[in-house]
Amino acid sequence: MKIKNMKDLDKVKEIGMKSLFPKGPQIRISMSTCGLALGADDLFQKITREKDKKGIKISLHQTGCSGFCNLEPMAIVKLPGKPALLYTQVTVENVEQIIRDIKKKKIPQKGLFCMIGSDSAAAKPDPVLNAVPDYRDASPFKGQHRMLLGNCGIIDPLSVSEYVAMAGYSGLFKALYQMRPEEVIKEVVESGLRGRGGAWFPTGFKWDMASKSSGDEKFVICNADEGDPGAYKDRTIMEGNPFKLFEGIVLAGYAIGSHHGIIYLREEYHHTFGFLSNAIEIAKRFGLLGKNILGSGFNFALNIVRGGGSYVCGEETALMDSLEGEVGDPRLRPPFPIEKGLWARPTIVNNVETLSNVPLIIQNGGKWYKNIGTEKAKGTKILSVIGNVKHPGLYEIPLGTNLKQVIFEMAGGPVNGKSIKAVQVGSPFGTFIPADKLNVSLDPESLREIGSMIGSGVIVALDQDACIVDILHHLLTFFVEESCGKCVPCREGVSRMEELMIEIYNGRAGMNELDIINELGETARDFSLCALGGGAPAPILNGIKDFKKDFEAHIKTGKCLRFS
Amino acid sequence: MEKERIEKIVNKHRNEKSAILAILHEVQAEDNQLNAESLKYIALLLGVPYANVFGLATFYSAFNTEKRGKTLVRACDGISCHINGAEEVIKVLKSKLNIELGETTWDESFGLEKVRCLGLCSISPNVSFNDKTYSNLNKEKILEILQKVTGDSK
Amino acid sequence: MIQMTLNDKEIEASENSTILEVARKNGIDIPTLCYHEALEPFGVCRLCIVEVGGALRKGIRISCIQNVVDGLIVDTESERVKRNRRFLFELLLARSPDSKELIDLAAKHGVFESRFYEADSDDNCVRCGLCVRVCRDKIGAYALCFAHRGYDRMVTTDFELLSEYCIGCGTCAQICPTGAIKMKDEEGERIIYTKSVVIGKFELETCGKCGMPYASRKYLDFVKRNSDDAMAVSVERNLCPTCARRTGAINLVGQMTL
Ligand SMILES: Cc1cc2nc3c(=O)[nH]c(=O)nc-3n(C[C@H](O)[C@H](O)[C@H](O)COP(=O)(O)O)c2cc1C
Ligand code: SF4
Ligand code: SF4
Ligand code: FES
Ligand code: FES
Numbered sequence: 021m022k023i024k025n026m027k028d029l030d031k032v033k034e035i036g037m038k039s040l041f042p043k044g045p046q047i048r049i050s051m052s053t054c055g056l057a058l059g060a061d062d063l064f065q066k067i068t069r070e071k072d073k074k075g076i077k078i079s080l081h082q083t084g085c086s087g088f089c090n091l092e093p094m095a096i097v098k099l100p101g102k103p104a105l106l107y108t109q110v111t112v113e114n115v116e117q118i119i120r121d122i123k124k125k126k127i128p129q130k131g132l133f134c135m136i137g138s139d140s141a142a143a144k145p146d147p148v149l150n151a152v153p154d155y156r157d158a159s160p161f162k163g164q165h166r167m168l169l170g171n172c173g174i175i176d177p178l179s180v181s182e183y184v185a186m187a188g189y190s191g192l193f194k195a196l197y198q199m200r201p202e203e204v205i206k207e208v209v210e211s212g213l214r215g216r217g218g219a220w221f222p223t224g225f226k227w228d229m230a231s232k233s234s235g236d237e238k239f240v241i242c243n244a245d246e247g248d249p250g251a252y253k254d255r256t257i258m259e260g261n262p263f264k265l266f267e268g269i270v271l272a273g274y275a276i277g278s279h280h281g282i283i284y285l286r287e288e289y290h291h292t293f294g295f296l297s298n299a300i301e302i303a304k305r306f307g308l309l310g311k312n313i314l315g316s317g318f319n320f321a322l323n324i325v326r327g328g329g330s331y332v333c334g335e336e337t338a339l340m341d342s343l344e345g346e347v348g349d350p351r352l353r354p355p356f357p358i359e360k361g362l363w364a365r366p367t368i369v370n371n372v373e374t375l376s377n378v379p380l381i382i383q384n385g386g387k388w389y390k391n392i393g394t395e396k397a398k399g400t401k402i403l404s405v406i407g408n409v410k411h412p413g414l415y416e417i418p419l420g421t422n423l424k425q426v427i428f429e430m431a432g433g434p435v436n437g438k439s440i441k442a443v444q445v446g447s448p449f450g451t452f453i454p455a456d457k458l459n460v461s462l463d464p465e466s467l468r469e470i471g472s473m474i475g476s477g478v479i480v481a482l483d484q485d486a487c488i489v490d491i492l493h494h495l496l497t498f499f500v501e502e503s504c505g506k507c508v509p510c511r512e513g514v515s516r517m518e519e520l521m522i523e524i525y526n527g528r529a530g531m532n533e534l535d536i537i538n539e540l541g542e543t544a545r546d547f548s549l550c551a552l553g554g555g556a557p558a559p560i561l562n563g564i565k566d567f568k569k570d571f572e573a574h575i576k577t578g579k580c581l582r583f584s
Numbered sequence: 585m586e587k588e589r590i591e592k593i594v595n596k597h598r599n600e601k602s603a604i605l606a607i608l609h610e611v612q613a614e615d616n617q618l619n620a621e622s623l624k625y626i627a628l629l630l631g632v633p634y635a636n637v638f639g640l641a642t643f644y645s646a647f648n649t650e651k652r653g654k655t656l657v658r659a660c661d662g663i664s665c666h667i668n669g670a671e672e673v674i675k676v677l678k679s680k681l682n683i684e685l686g687e688t689t690w691d692e693s694f695g696l697e698k699v700r701c702l703g704l705c706s707i708s709p710n711v712s713f714n715d716k717t718y719s720n721l722n723k724e725k726i727l728e729i730l731q732k733v734t735g736d737s738k
Numbered sequence: 739m740i741q742m743t744l745n746d747k748e749i750e751a752s753e754n755s756t757i758l759e760v761a762r763k764n765g766i767d768i769p770t771l772c773y774h775e776a777l778e779p780f781g782v783c784r785l786c787i788v789e790v791g792g793a794l795r796k797g798i799r800i801s802c803i804q805n806v807v808d809g810l811i812v813d814t815e816s817e818r819v820k821r822n823r824r825f826l827f828e829l830l831l832a833r834s835p836d837s838k839e840l841i842d843l844a845a846k847h848g849v850f851e852s853r854f855y856e857a858d859s860d861d862n863c864v865r866c867g868l869c870v871r872v873c874r875d876k877i878g879a880y881a882l883c884f885a886h887r888g889y890d891r892m893v894t895t896d897f898e899l900l901s902e903y904c905i906g907c908g909t910c911a912q913i914c915p916t917g918a919i920k921m922k923d924e925e926g927e928r929i930i931y932t933k934s935v936v937i938g939k940f941e942l943e944t945c946g947k948c949g950m951p952y953a954s955r956k957y958l959d960f961v962k963r964n965s966d967d968a969m970a971v972s973v974e975r976n977l978c979p980t981c982a983r984r985t986g987a988i989n990l991v992g993q994m995t996l
Contacts, residue, residue, distance in 0.1 A: 054704050057717040089706045089719075249662030252703035282601070287646045288658075288702055290715055325602045326609055328644025330887070331700065345604040345632070347643040347884065352781045352803055363601075404705065406664040412706035447663055480663055494666050498700060504643075505865065505884075505891030507782040512829035515889045516854050536853065543825045546798060547784045620897045633903060634896030635883035642885040 022307030024315030029184060029193060032306075036185025040175070041098075044077055045122050048096040049110075050173055051082040052259040053291045054089035059112070063093050066112045070119045078122060084260025086173025087253075087402075087414025088160055094173065096136065097128060102146060104174075106155065107131040134158035136174060160411040163430050165392070165400050168376050169416045172260025178299055180306045183263040189308065191382035192267045195274055196316035199382075204275040205231060208378065210386030212398035217243055217334075217371030218446075218476045219551075220397070220464045223378075226368055230358040231276040233366035238278035241343070241362065241369045242269055244285045245327055245334035249498065250447050250478040253402040253414055254372035258292055261376070262299040263308070266322065268375035270313060271382060273320045276368060281322040284339055287329040296324055331502035335550050336369040338504065349506045350550035371476070373402055393419035397463040401477050405431045408438070408483035417462065424458045427481055438483040442567070446475030448495055449555035451562035452488060471562060487581040488567035489574045492560050493521045499556040510553025513544040517560065524571065527578020534564055534571065585615040585622050594629045604630060608640065608647055617651045645697075653688045653695030655733065657681070658712045662701035665709040673709050673726050674698070680730050694734075740808035743792065745815065757801035757812055758786055768814050769823070769847050771830075771915050772866035773802045777875060780867050784826055789816040798822075820848075828852040830864050837862040837916040860933060862918035863893055869910035869919055877960075879903050881937060882910060893918070894935050904938030906930065906954030926951040946976035953978075 023029050047067060051060045064080070071078045086094065091108035098104045099122065110118075110131050121128040127148045136155045155161050175182040183189070195204050209224030230238065242265065246254040257265060269281045285293055300322055303309040311319045325343060332338050333348035340362045342348035361367025377399055381389045393399050397419040403426065406412045410432030417426060427433060427443060434440050442452040445462070451472045453460070460466055464474050482491065496518040505511045517540050523529035524537075541557030548554040564571060573581050593610045597603040607626055612618050618641045627637045641647045659677055661670045678684060681694050688695040702710045707719035711726065718729050739750050744764055751760040756779070761768050771783040779802045786801040792811035794804075798818065806812075813819070827844040832854035834840050840862070844850070870882045870893060881904035885894050895901035906928055911921035921930045923942060928951075930937045942951035943958060958976075 053702075053717070054707060054719075057704055057710070057719045058707065089704055092707070246703065247700075249701040250664050250705050251701070252705055255703040280601075286703070287644075288699055292703075323600065325605055327646075328605060328608075328640070329646035329699075330644055342605070343602045345602060345636070345640070347639045347887075352779070406705045406708075407667050412664070478663075480667070482667070486667070491663075491666075494661075494663065498663075500888060502700070503888040505886075505888040508784050508826055508829060508864075511865070511889055511891065512833065513825070516829065516832075539825065543822050547787060547822060547826070549782060549784075623897075633880035635880050635901075635903065638894075638896045638898075639883040639885055643887045 022305070022315075023189075024307065024312075026193070029189065029314070032181045032184045036179065036181030036183070039079075039081075039179065040182055040185055042079055043100060044079065045100065046079045046081065046096075046098040047118075047122075048081045048083045048098075048174075048176070050085055050092060050094040052085035053255065053289070054085050055092045055094070056291065058089070058092045060093040062112050063095070063110060063115065066115045067119070070115050074119050074123055076119070076123050078119075081176045082178070083174060084172045084177040085256045086260070087169055087256050087416075088411065089252075090412060091133070094133075095131075096174065097122070099125060099127065102127065103149070104136040105152070106133045106136055108133045134161070159432065160413055160415070160430060163425070164416050165418045166416045167380060167400055168257060168264075168373065168402060169260070169414060171264070172256055175261065177260055177262055177295075178302060180263060180302060180308065183261065187383060188263055188379070189267055189314070191379035192271055192274075192308075193314055195271055195382050196314055196318055201231060201275050201277060204271060204382060207381055207386040208275070211377075211381045211389035212386075212393070212396075213374065213377055213381060213389065214397060214464075215371055216373035216377075216401065216476065217369075218248075218449075220474070223370065223374055226358060226370075227272065227275050230366050230368045233359050235366045237280065237363075237365045238276055239362045239365055239367040240269055240272045240276070240278050240281040241336075241339065241367060242281060242283045242375055243334060243336065243339060243369050243371050244283050244289075245339065246286045246289075246372070246476075247331040247334040247502075248448060248476045248478050250406045250480060251404050251476050253404055253477065255286075255289055255292055256402075256414055257372050257376050258296055262296055263303060264376050264379055265372055266299070266303050266309060268378040269322060270309070270318075270320050271378045272368060272370065272375060274318055276366070278366075278368075279319050279321065281320060282343065282362075283322065283324045284333075284343065285324055285326050287327045293324065293326055300324065330504070331498075332504045332550070332552050335552065338550070339369065340367065347504075349504045350552075352549070394461065394463045394465070396465050401462065401474065403462070403477045403479050405479045405481065407479075407481040408434055408440070408486065409481045410435055419463045420461050420466075423453070423460050423462050423479075426462065426479070427458065431481070434481070434483045438485065440481055441484050441486055442482050442488065444478075444480040444482070444491075444559065446473040447478040447480045447559075448498060449473060449551075449558055450475055450478075451559050452482070452491075452566065454566055471558075473558075485582060487573075488563050488570040489521070489525055490580055490582055492563045493518070493525050495559060496521050496556070499552065503552060504550075507547075507549035507553060509544040509547045510549070510556070513540045513548075514553060514556050516540055517544070517557070521560075524574055525580070527574055527576070530575050534575075538564065585611060587625060589614070590622060590625050591629065594626060598630075604632070604637070604640065608637075608644075612647055616648075616654065618647050618649055619651075620649070623649075645699075651688065651692055654693050655713055656695045656697065658697050658699045658702070659685075660700070660702045660704075660708065660710045660712075661698045662705065662708075664701075664705035668708045669722060670709040672723050673711060673721050676723055676726050677711070677730070680727070680734075740806060740810075742806055742808065742810040742812065744812050746813075751806050753806065753808075755806060757788055757790075757799065757804050757806055757810075760806050761788075761801065761812070761814060766814055767846075768801055769827075769843055770802060771843075771864055772868060774868055774872070774913060777868065777871050779803050780871065783830075783864065783866055785823060787819055787823060789813045789819050823847060824849050828854055832856050833859050834862045834864060834916060834918075836860055837864075837918070839916045840864065843915075862916045863932065864916050864918070865891055865893070866915060867893075868913045868915065869893060872909050872913050877905070877907060877909055879905050879907075879960075881905075892934070893932060895937050898935050900939060901937050904930065905956040905960050906938045906940040907957045907960070910937070923951065928954060943976065945978035945981055947981040948978060950978050950980075 118128045213223045214220040337351035338348040545557040793809035827849040831852040881901040908921040911919045940954035
């Protein structure tokens with residue numbers, strides 16, 4: 021059915037409510053890339069078989085990833101009159117018991133992690149639940165502000181009605197029926213939203229300029245290349261709540277006067293590609309993409325293009341070259357994409373997370389959004405905390421949250437009684453912050469002050485056993501492999517830095533070579549054509565400065581601290 | 585690959601913007617390679633110069649101009665996988681398959697590649713065998729998986 | 739016209755020109771590898787860096803891209819420029835230690851050695867892209883491309899074989915700043931090649947007057963297709979550049995290339 025007016029939207033919403041709060045028992049299995057890697061497929065089949073065997077009616081749904089892949093496979097069990105319950109690391113062996121319990125209207129105990137929405141009207145207290153925390157109080161969800169990830173892992177990501185039941189498409193409806201494009205831009209400007217792809221450019225400002233550029237055609241590109249190793253927030257949004265992203269993309273199109281959007285998707289995300297293609301077809305069927313969106317007369321086509329496996333293609337101008345069927349080399353600027361972008365038409369490029377914020381801003385107003393975050397950086401940021409912490413995963417926090425709190429409280433700190441040695445915020449280009457300087461606010465300005473950056477939000481925690489020389493060598497190899505090779509400072513300079521780092525790693529070089537790495541780094545930083553070569557030296561130069569001991573060990577003994 | 589097959593794929597995407605990437609992906613997936621004949625024919629059908637498609641096929645890591653193994657093993661060496669022991673896992677893969685990264689086994693049953701993040705960083709290290717991904721790996725686990733997979737493919 | 743300062747000298751310059759153009763007009767030598775006045779700027783060798791101030795935010799700019807503005811102050815030889823330029827030269831020399839052209843250019847700017855020499859490198863190509871761009875943008879033949887990426891990026895033909903598109907004009911060899919592409923006319927045959935690939939191989943047509951072999955058939959066809967009637971007529975007469983000049987006919991080969 022196509023949604024053509026408010027009445028249709030309400031009808032869809034009602035269907036969604038029924039499916040989220042069913043009369044009978046319900047199980048939801050998280051079936052994203054991560055769930056599938058850990059056996060969600062088998063689990064789903066086993067439950068299907070088991071419930072049929074036992075002859076009970078249980079509605080079975082899929083959900084996306086909640087950001088904590090190490091807790092997968094997750095399942096949500098909803099019994100009549102009880103709050104929804106989240107189970108983690110559910111295995112095929114647990115299934116029979118779960119089904120038996122459900123048949124007896126009993127709450128399954130094994131793997132029970134937390135309640136979701138314990139205060140919702142449908143909930144009746146149950147003594148078994150006394151010791152079970154609510155989602156908001158259960159680590160690792162505790163302390164988060166999950167306005168983007170909130171629905172991920174809970175709603176069925178391919179169900180338009182469930183998304184609508186969670187207030188989805190109310191923003192777009194409002195924009196298309198009650199707001200002029202300029203007013204949409206005004207809200208986004210007011211909100212203070214800045215790009216989450218790494219550069220933190222003010223989104224409203226970009227849109228405003230693009231809306232004023234003239235062209236027979238304009239493009240909205242959603243940057244889903246998610247190239248920073250360690251990042252999977254965009255995947256999680258796309259697989260957990262794709263319609264929110266689509267809503268944001270259509271809003272961007274409406275705002276700047278574009279009727280064509282492209283999602284440029286990371287090549288490695290095979291499952292996501294099929295999944296998103298499917299989601300687009302569904303959105304079209306509901307009249308949420310394509311012609312006459314929500315009955316408003318506004319048209320917007322969206323398609324997905326898969327990248328070819330190249331990090332630099334996440335850089336917006338290289339991305340456009342790639343879309344044009346060329347090798348993905350960054351372009352010279354000016355001209356800027358907002359004037360002459362894809363096929364020389366005005367184009368905006370925005371990250372998945374950036375665009376997913378927009379429906380919330382339109383729905384609740386820029387003023388509301390502005391209340392979250394710091395003076396200069398508004399809203400939340402999804403951090404991908406990885407490395408040597410107890411609970412690696414995605415943490416959506418208000419900008420301005422303290423880094424120490426994220427590492428030690430939210431992510432549980434180091435494992436096995438070890439201590440944290442350094443944390444790299446904004447990997448791969450961010451610097452390694454030594455353990456005694458972690459008391460810093462997570463926002464672009466505060467991090468810049470200490471010579472670091474927030475980037476796309478990848479946070480790498482290293483414990484006492486890690487060796488900075490090893491990590492820097494790893495990073496340099498990455499930069500060299502992913503350089504496009506267009507400009508000399510990056511192609512030749514960063515390659516030489518890597519070469520020298522290998523010599524140092526193996527104890528075949530000394531302080532003299534370190535000095536040369538420093539100088540090469542400055543040349544690459546200052547004269548590279550794009551931010552890959554320009555950004556690569558920062559962690560290297562700072563690492564050399566702040567972690568002398570690690571280097572001394574390699575230079576003197578040729579041995580890595582990791583193995584001693 | 586047969587010309588008719590290529591024609592079908594090209595025609596399916598012809599009117600799309602960015603058709604060429606989609607076409608290269610599809611031909612690569614079906615034929616496990618983008619050899620000179622296929623690339624030339626694609627270029628001819630799309631009316632783009634040979635040099636252009638050759639540049640693309642060699643620039644992007646997803647494309648190969650030589651035949652690639654039937655089962656493509658992609659070992660992640662992103663930062664999270666690296667910290668959690670990808671080195672060891674890759675070492676096992678190399679020695680058991682008896683090939684280096686970027687190579688294909690002599691019988692074309694396996695190809696081994698390094699990737700820079702599969703988006704499963706909190707359950708690292710990860711390795712994917714075609715579309716099946718294995719997570720939380722270590723030396724023992726990858727040996728076990730290899731045994732199963734190589735057993736299956738024989 | 740605008741007023742600006744170039745290496746401490748007050749000068750006038752026309753707007754819409756780049757710093758590089760203005761400097762060259764005023765007799766100041768800025769080294770370049772990827773720049774050619776007949777092509778769009780590419781901005782990849784970074785040798786043309788200069789330090790600016792005044793009307794533009796103080797810092798380093800790429801002079802082949804940056805346009806001049808009124809009140810601009812430019813220093814083409816500041817300490818910072820020289821230090822970084824030296825690094826870039828060293829990096830290039832390391833990989834192309836045999837290129838006489840590159841050695842000369844570096845020497846002219848005070849760089850005689852590199853700290854990074856790579857063992858056995860005989861690759862004269864500096865990836866400036868002039869050949870690829872001239873072949874594509876000016877000749878329209880598209881015989882050359884960059885293949886692979888990063889450090890392995892190289893200039894080659896489609897499929898690294900004799901190009902089906904090359905017309906044998908030799909413009910790439912002529913424009914290459916480091917002698918990495920060579921052209922040889924021998925015994926009535928022309929070959930154009932790099933160290934790793936033969937780009938084109940052609941039988942040469944002989945001059946209608948002096949009998950010298952001078953151009954490939956494909957190239958003459960190309961000239962005929964792309965020129966006005968008067969020129970096309972001269973092609974029919976089959977004159978080599980020397981005889982064409984002598985007889986007062988239009989110098990086709992000279993005209994059509996750069
Ligand atoms: C080497 C490099 C890689 C990048 N990769 C990505 C990426 O994977 N995803 C992304 O959104 N932005 C990436 N960017 C940033 C984009 O160029 C661009 O700033 C961003 O997509 C703009 O969107 P935003 O304003 O919403 O952040 C990358 C930049 C560079 C220099
Ligand atoms: S900095 Fe590196 S990636 Fe960027 S254009 Fe230069 S060579 Fe390419
Ligand atoms: S062959 Fe010559 S012209 Fe072509 S890129 Fe290399 S150095 Fe430049
Ligand atoms: S770093 Fe290996 S999956 Fe992300
Ligand atoms: S001449 Fe300016 S960058 Fe090469």
